[in-house]
Amino acid sequence: MPVLLDTSSPDFAAAFGAFLAMKREVAADVEAACRRIVDDVAGRGDAALIEATRRFDRLELDASKLRVSEDEIAQAVKACDPKTVAALELARERIESFHRRQLPKDERFTDALGVELGWRWSAIQAVGLYVPGGTAAYPSSVLMNAVPARVAGVDRVVMVVPSPDGKLNPLVLAAAHLAGVSEIYRVGGAQAIAALAYGTATIAPVFKIVGPGNAYVAAAKRLVFGKVGIDMIAGPSEVLVIADRSANPAWIAADLLAQAEHDANAQSILITDDPALAGDVARAVETQLSTLPRADIARASWQDFGGIIKVKAIEESVALADALAAEHLEIMTADPEGLAAKIRNAGAVFLGAHTPEAIGDYVGGSNHVLPTARSARFSSGLGVLDFMKRTSMLKCGPDQLRQLGPAAMALGHAEGLDAHSRSVGIRLNLP
């Protein structure tokens, strides 16, 4: 049974607090194991990478086979269903077009004193993209990571994808090909993260690593953070649906299950002011589960982490949504825009009854890599800015230095940093 909450119940605050605190992340303690692998690859390079690949992926490689060949990529594209490739191509175009609008503008201005200030954006030169193998190998995620990197102007986008028992998902290679990524290595896990961060004889190091992975990948990314940049640590996915009596319960149920089928730790939540809708959705979920291929996963997620929250008025959902800070927020009410304008914490908002989250997962154009586990309170989905960095610019002439110098010197002295003061004073003939 999903959790049923009602804001008019006297113990709502406590029950909602417990619901918020529910831990869905698997706290696998793999850090020590990861540290050994990372240190080994950092120290011994290809040899360690190849040994770890033999051990974890049951795959025998030599250094010359680490990289996926152009021919393999071409074969993979041919092996894919053309209809799927066409859908990937549509997705790629729409993702590219959306993300082009995120390209930031440089700034340069001269202030009243004549000081020239500003900043300049530039692409990160080399980025690594981790792609999970096995069942969680999603070609759509390849596009969502690689396309913004290309739009940003990253010179070198390197993909790593594990190939357990030698198997590679052709759609993943096809998506990489469509996104213009041709440097692909068949390695995964903590060893692939270490190879990207430290480099080996075969794999030149990158400056930032993005992309989702299992607990080992997440722990390894945390370990190399600082040496290279990393994106967020992805947790289990979640959706919050806010709906009033105008909404179709079967559509809501389908959306809740689309989230739940990802992972037994995924979370699907409905907030509604209509008790009848709440009941209808709960029943529709059960009906639809009976014919769903991934019913076991979806049922576990819905029963363990699902929730239906009844509110007295739909406005109550604003505060609840901000506290939940859902990765995905669907609003199916009479006035979705009005409600959305009041909600501050969400990774992405899907407005109205005809915007199921699955559109955003694939072909909407916005990014599906979004902050999970309430981190939308402090972070954003993946975008072009994640593949760029800003350099600030400052230029004074003698006049400007004369005007600003004394205050800088006063602060240098106050902070006990006399060489700071002197670097100004020496130019102004001030002691």
Next chain:
Amino acid sequence: MPVLLDTSSPDFAAAFGAFLAMKREVAADVEAACRRIVDDVAGRGDAALIEATRRFDRLELDASKLRVSEDEIAQAVKACDPKTVAALELARERIESFHRRQLPKDERFTDALGVELGWRWSAIQAVGLYVPGGTAAYPSSVLMNAVPARVAGVDRVVMVVPSPDGKLNPLVLAAAHLAGVSEIYRVGGAQAIAALAYGTATIAPVFKIVGPGNAYVAAAKRLVFGKVGIDMIAGPSEVLVIADRSANPAWIAADLLAQAEHDANAQSILITDDPALAGDVARAVETQLSTLPRADIARASWQDFGGIIKVKAIEESVALADALAAEHLEIMTADPEGLAAKIRNAGAVFLGAHTPEAIGDYVGGSNHVLPTARSARFSSGLGVLDFMKRTSMLKCGPDQLRQLGPAAMALGHAEGLDAHSRSVGIRLNLP
């Protein structure tokens, strides 16, 4: 002796590689100790925070004394030299004015299919600002962290600052006051980071933590990363000066020493095409060291980590600067703008002979919290965006769903996520 390198030397590549790989970060293994402190504060709240403060800061507090009172703040402001307060006020105004230009614009557009897309920026609701105690307590850093947070529109900016033996730097409190920060707690170390991340009875939790700190603070930030957002992990500071014969060697020496005086692990580097200038700068450094209050620190930094790189032509400095990816880059050449345009990796660029980095540290207006240890290859200085997050928006009507739906369904099926496909199909009466 600083390292002397020459690009015309046959072993330059190897020597430069070794120079780049030189480790300046102190690799204190404090993680286990930090984890105990963080877990203790997460579990026992104020009681653990108070015990750790007694132990590490030799300060006896009860919960009612954790917060610095309004009266104490007012007293601190009065105790400061008015000239220093005026300089802080000038700095605050200029930082505010610069950072206001970083406020991002929301985007909303309708594409050719009629799909509405865009994103919306909003401020993080609560942010914690760590301020080191003791000698590294810099009021300028309080402004550099707090002002962008205020400009972003953060509702609640909370400052923590350790008060070893009960001592607080009045200038730090004055800077907080000028920046509009009034919620200040006299705690520091890993225990303060844990209190900010998990909350205690006295300190409500925040969603992101910024600000520099010692090895314990850095390790604790790494541990709570994910639970809350964090800024970069700050390393020892560095400056790279690129200068030709047009530059004044004494000014360059003063700038190299302004960096070196921060920390024995700081790094100051000169690249020049003029052998005479290289010699003159080296001599000027020695001369100026003899009268510098923090000469011991500056000398250690210069001798252990300083460097002078001679190039055949100033254009060679572009590739070297990109590899060094310095936190601060000063360009004192005949055409600083031309050279700056070619360099991609730097935290901040200071153009021309009259822009010593100390101006940027205090009153230039740009932020002095900048990426260290070559991380300018993949990250930016602190700015308004660090205190905001982006929510993407997507809206389809029935027509748009009809056009995009089949491709989304194809990808859902291809990824084995049939409930995704169904959430689209159920709205279109498609199987």
